[in-house]
Amino acid sequence: MHRLPHHAGHSRFRAIGNARAALAVVLAAGCTLALAQAQKGAPVPGAAGIYSCVDAKGRTLTADRPIAECSDREQRELSPSGMTRRRLEPTYTAREQAEREDRAREAAVQAARIADERRRERALLIRYPNAAAHERERGEALVQVDAVIQAARKRLSELADDRKKIDEELEFYKGDASKAPGVLRRRLDDNAKSVAVQNRFIGEQEDEKKRVNARFDEERVRLKQLWSGDTATTAR
Missing domain, CATH: 1.20.5 (Single alpha-helices involved in coiled-coils or other helix-helix interfaces)
Structure with a gap:
């Protein structure tokens, strides 16, 4: 060998x-x-898969390949033992896909709006646990506005006193401002403008009081539902 x-x-x-x-x-x-x-859930080479779906007529269909009748709906790929290997999404046209995306966006916006409303409701309940707390804050808000109005009215009173002095000086010119010195005429003009500003400011603050009351009235309607536990109604 x-x-x-x-x-x-x-x-x-x-x-x-x-x-x-x-x-x-x-x-x-x-x-x-x-x-x-x-x-x-992917098919393993050499292992036969079974596809199953429920078509538009409610029939359960099965085949050894993806089912054309169910292209518009979800299909399942099953193993020989009947276990779901994976799920096949429907085949959408470009228009259908765009519509699905639009619906998804609308649903997301709606969900965000509802979530935001719920957060605001929780914040309201924390801030105003009862009617007394709500009315107390309304009163405090109105007191602040009234204080501003009162200060403006005090200024009007001061301007009125100043106008009396101006008028007394104008008597030397028989009430004819055109004959008065420039300094006196400017004082008269400034006084008139200041009075107009204060009156306009008071009017704005009166409008603010209306807005404050309207806000608290609107909150009160919602708070009554929250205090009673009726949260089924959502804002539209």
């Missing part, structure tokens, strides 16, 4: 071992890939 050199025999055994190791790596990689696909 012909014998290989000692070093050649070792080389041959090493080559066989390397080949076996490479085969083991390939097999392990294949098993890992198959396991990952199965976990993701």
Whole structure:
């Protein structure tokens, strides 16, 4: 029998071992890939899948490939054991996809509006746990506005006193301002403008009182529902 050199025999055994190791790596990689696909619900090569759906007429259809009659609805891919491997989304036209996105946006806006309304309701209840607290804050707000009006009226009174002095000086000119010195005429003009400003300011503050009362009245309607626990009605 012909014998290989000692070093050649070792080389041959090493080559066989390397080949076996490479085969083991390939097999392990294949098993890992198959396991990952199965976990993701993706079809595993060599394993037949079953597709199932309920069509527009309410019939349950099954096939060994995606079902054309159910292209507009969700389908399920089942394993041979009947377990759901994955779900196939409907196939939409560009127009249908745009409509779905519009509906999703509208739903998101509506959900955000409702969430914001709920936050405002919670804030109202924290701030006004009862009717007495709400009325107390209304009164405080109105007192602040009245204080501003009172200060403006006090200024009007001061302007009225100043006007009396101006009129007394105008008597020397028989009430004819055109004959009065420029300084006196400017005082008269400034007084008239200041009176107009204060009257306009008082009118604005009276309007502010109306706005304050309107706001508290509107809050009171909603708070009555919240205090009673009736939160079914949402703002439109």
